[in-house]
Amino acid sequence: MKTVLWATLTANGNYAQSGPENPPKKEALNDFAAQAKAAGNFIVGRKTFEGMQDPSRVSQDEQAGDNGPFAGMDIVVMSRSIQAIPGLTIVRSPQEALDYLQGKGYQTAVISGGADIHNSFLEQDLVDEVIFNVAPVFEGKGLNLLIDAENYRYRNAQLLDCKPLGGGVVQLRYSLER
Template sequence: MKTVLWATLTANGNYAQSGPENPPKKEALDDFFTQVKATGNFIVGRRTFEGMRGNGGPGPFADIDIVVVSKSATEIPGVTVVSSPEEALKYLEQKGHQTALISGGADIHNSFLGQDLVDEVIFNVAPVMEGRGLNLLIDKENYLYKHVQLLDCKPLGSGVVQLRYALDRAVS
């Protein structure tokens, strides 16, 4: 199964923190909906999912397989809850998906990256800089480098630039 990590970064490389004072750019959100529609699924952390859900209801994700990775939650109505990235991928593969979209939460992104479970990354770089922020890490302990191959680079509008890279995964 191909795995694609989708994230929005700031211009200074942090994992973008959205909020009332810094809402996500429409172009990045539109791209997320396009990616979700193409894959038919997405994997997200519990806190990020709760933030996305807002007032509840299926919204634009009515026919989408949503997998929430959580160490504490065991059941969330309308979605599948698993306790690990491997379980999330196994579930989507059993459902017949060819591609899994990893969509949210720095902890979820870092767990997939740290376990070498990502084939491709899509970074939407927003035209904002943060003083403090979270980082996406392939390893929390060491100074490792992972070479990537640029697949595509395109402007999405409003100053958002999308970078798409392929990652070489270790063969197990």
């Protein structure tokens, strides 16, 4: 199964932190919806999933669940604290998430939402491809995506595509050696 990590970065290389003063760029959100729809699924962390449900942060059309662009998709939430949510699959680890989706016959898994979940997949060498949407904003304090925080490993990447999405957002797509 091909695994695709999808993330938005700031122009100065931080993992983008969205909020009321810096909402996610519409072009990046539309791209995520298209990537998830093409795969039929996405894996997300608990905090990001809860943010996707918060009507004060996202419009009704952007919420995950029965309505909007994610209707009918397999949404896998990775959490150690949530026990069950009707209609969702809750897993405890990256490998459990991939095993679940592979068992359902998916060819591609999209990993989204949260530096912690992204770093856990990267650290376990479970990512085949990354899609970075670079937003036209600089952020003073941000999080980083890491493959190995302690040993400073390097992993070669090959640029597959580079394209503007509009609104100043540029998408970079890389394959990762595994």
